[in-house]
Amino acid sequence: MAEILVLAEHSGETVKKVTCELLTLARRFGEPAVVWTGPGAEAGRDRLAEFGAAKVYVAAGEEFDDYVVAPKAELLAALVAAGSPAAVLVASTPEGREVAARLAVKTGSGLITDAVGIGDGLVAEQSIFGGAIVVKSRVTAGTPIIAVRPNATTPEPSPGAAEIVAAGTDVSDAAKGARVTERVVQEGGERPELTEASIVVSGGRGVGNAENFALIEKLADALGAAVGASRAATDAGWYPHQFQVGQTGKMVSPQLYLAVGISGAIQHRAGMQTSKTIMVINKDAEAPIFELADFGVVGDLFSVVPQLIDEIQQRSGS
Amino acid sequence: MNIVVCVKQVPDTGSERTLKAADSTLDRESSDALINELDEYAIEEGLRLAEAHGGEVTILSMGPPKASESIRKALSMGADKAVHLVDDGLAGSDALATSEAIAAVLGRIGFDLVILGSESTDARMGVLAALLAERLGVPQLSFASKVETDGQTIKIHRQADYGYDKVEASLPAVLSVVEKINEPRYPSFKGIMAAKKKPVETLSLADAGVDPARVGLAASASEVVSFAKRPPRQAGTIVKDEGDGGGKAAEFLAAQKFI
Numbered sequence A: 001m002a003e004i005l006v007l008a009e010h011s012g013e014t015v016k017k018v019t020c021e022l023l024t025l026a027r028r029f030g031e032p033a034v035v036w037t038g039p040g041a042e043a044g045r046d047r048l049a050e051f052g053a054a055k056v057y058v059a060a061g062e063e064f065d066d067y068v069v070a071p072k073a074e075l076l077a078a079l080v081a082a083g084s085p086a087a088v089l090v091a092s093t094p095e096g097r098e099v100a101a102r103l104a105v106k107t108g109s110g111l112i113t114d115a116v117g118i119g120d121g122l123v124a125e126q127s128i129f130g131g132a133i134v135v136k137s138r139v140t141a142g143t144p145i146i147a148v149r150p151n152a153t154t155p156e157p158s159p160g161a162a163e164i165v166a167a168g169t170d171v172s173d174a175a176k177g178a179r180v181t182e183r184v185v186q187e188g189g190e191r192p193e194l195t196e197a198s199i200v201v202s203g204g205r206g207v208g209n210a211e212n213f214a215l216i217e218k219l220a221d222a223l224g225a226a227v228g229a230s231r232a233a234t235d236a237g238w239y240p241h242q243f244q245v246g247q248t249g250k251m252v253s254p255q256l257y258l259a260v261g262i263s264g265a266i267q268h269r270a271g272m273q274t275s276k277t278i279m280v281i282n283k284d285a286e287a288p289i290f291e292l293a294d295f296g297v298v299g300d301l302f303s304v305v306p307q308l309i310d311e312i313q314q315r316s317g318s
Numbered sequence B: 001m002n003i004v005v006c007v008k009q010v011p012d013t014g015s016e017r018t019l020k021a022a023d024s025t026l027d028r029e030s031s032d033a034l035i036n037e038l039d040e041y042a043i044e045e046g047l048r049l050a051e052a053h054g055g056e057v058t059i060l061s062m063g064p065p066k067a068s069e070s071i072r073k074a075l076s077m078g079a080d081k082a083v084h085l086v087d088d089g090l091a092g093s094d095a096l097a098t099s100e101a102i103a104a105v106l107g108r109i110g111f112d113l114v115i116l117g118s119e120s121t122d123a124r125m126g127v128l129a130a131l132l133a134e135r136l137g138v139p140q141l142s143f144a145s146k147v148e149t150d151g152q153t154i155k156i157h158r159q160a161d162y163g164y165d166k167v168e169a170s171l172p173a174v175l176s177v178v179e180k181i182n183e184p185r186y187p188s189f190k191g192i193m194a195a196k197k198k199p200v201e202t203l204s205l206a207d208a209g210v211d212p213a214r215v216g217l218a219a220s221a222s223e224v225v226s227f228a229k230r231p232p233r234q235a236g237t238i239v240k241d242e243g244d245g246g247g248k249a250a251e252f253l254a255a256q257k258f259i
């Protein structure tokens, strides 16, 4: 059976959920082989085995993380040339898409980004124009390279050998153009990443000011969720820009999206419309966001949200 | 410094966008067109760098004749001149083909720094900077929320989920910017008048030395199998808060097993 290469997303030793999702998908089309860059593979291996990785190609050099994108693309290109995999799957994160793009040029392959599913014949499903249209497409040249949106698949365990295989150790000079000199971690530290989270709680202009965002954070923490914000809220400086959801912000597709004090402008919807379940809290019954709601409460967020937090805490017994 | 800013004309996201039944490409006639919003931040950054370090800002746009409106807007903000790659053979180009054509033009006109918006509002792939850097063999500085250069080296903050990375490279390079980077200026009346006289060079594929077999719909490395409008969401349950809204919301979450 041909290999399906899966580029691991991990933070140190911790395998990100999206990698388990990609492995779950990959198993349907071939033998999943993970590609791991940087340190931590030995410790991450159990989790990769749990989700069916047959092999783990490891390029352990720290150099792979010291330069922007190019070293990963170079490594994948070498593995594609050596093993002729049936496809390469990466997470459709900004960096994942960039790796995929450079790999596509290097291997003369077609590229599909932001897939929300993959069907027979490696036909990828995408949801475009803010979720208004569903497109099915397939790669017609080279090795199919598909970037899959986090949360699009439910990860299902199925044991694999996860045999560790050392892969290329050197980064070429050509791939050392843009050097990372420091990584700066900003707030939101303990919460799940916005694009990865199963639950996202977003606040908008209705939240009123920066201090009140503590309420949104409290609700998010009660649910183990990530915090998002509308552009009205980020533009006003109430919440950092990297948490903006929408057309010019992040695309999220969680199991549950909670929109609090957000009207549902088309540019906001573009970033959250494909969420599985959508819950809305807004005092204006006419707000367009209610059109998307599986469950909506028409009411003042300053009374609804505290009550909701209390109820959640009572039910979860904390 | 020789700065080239890539500008794309996109359909207005406020109007309804569709794909054409005949070839599954974007129906550009049916929606209003405007400059891709993030490209305005790229233009602004280009102008600021040219103001600080001297040099020229050239706008580069690939697109149908209609894209000249967006080019004029870019010139009215203060760019010096423009190059418009326009050819029927480009229609339906995917990201890979687009990057091939743009890289060819960049190779011809030369640059110290190429600046892009980090993604376009229509395709949203966010990969053009990576593709151009790969094809041109220069450093990739994408998703920049801050830029500093002395004309030789360039330092950026690259936006990441957890915050940002500090990244360093030497010029020439490809840079893409996020909207946090600056506040784009509005064209002044003087700027609008001046833009009318600024030179816009029109290039065909042949002029740019691009192999027509490598661009356009036929050269696309992927194909659309089918497309359909997403079925409308089922109407949900909407309750009015009568002092029990939070409780009802919690009941819903419990029933859905979120809590």
Ligand SMILES: Cc1cc2nc3c(=O)[nH]c(=O)nc-3n(C[C@H](O)[C@H](O)[C@H](O)COP(=O)(O)OP(=O)(O)OC[C@H]3O[C@@H](n4cnc5c(N)ncnc54)[C@H](O)[C@@H]3O)c2cc1C
Pocket (backbone or CB within 6 Å): A203, A204, A205, A206, A207, A229, A230, A231, A232, A233, A244, A245, A246, A247, A248, A249, A250, A260, A261, A262, A263, A264, A265, A266, A267, A268, A271, A281, A282, A283, A284, A287, A299, A300, A301, A302, B037
């Ligand atoms: C090119 C372009 C790109 C854009 N990109 C984005 C993007 O990426 N993301 C994005 O979000 N927007 C984006 N926008 C902006 C978008 O058009 C809207 O302006 C923005 O989403 C509005 O944010 P909002 O819903 O928080 O604010 P508003 O539209 O002002 O809505 C606030 C809502 O809060 C409700 N409310 C107020 N007080 C309370 C209360 N006490 N309790 C309950 N509800 C209350 C109101 O009823 C209202 O519905 C973009 C716009 C353009 C032109």
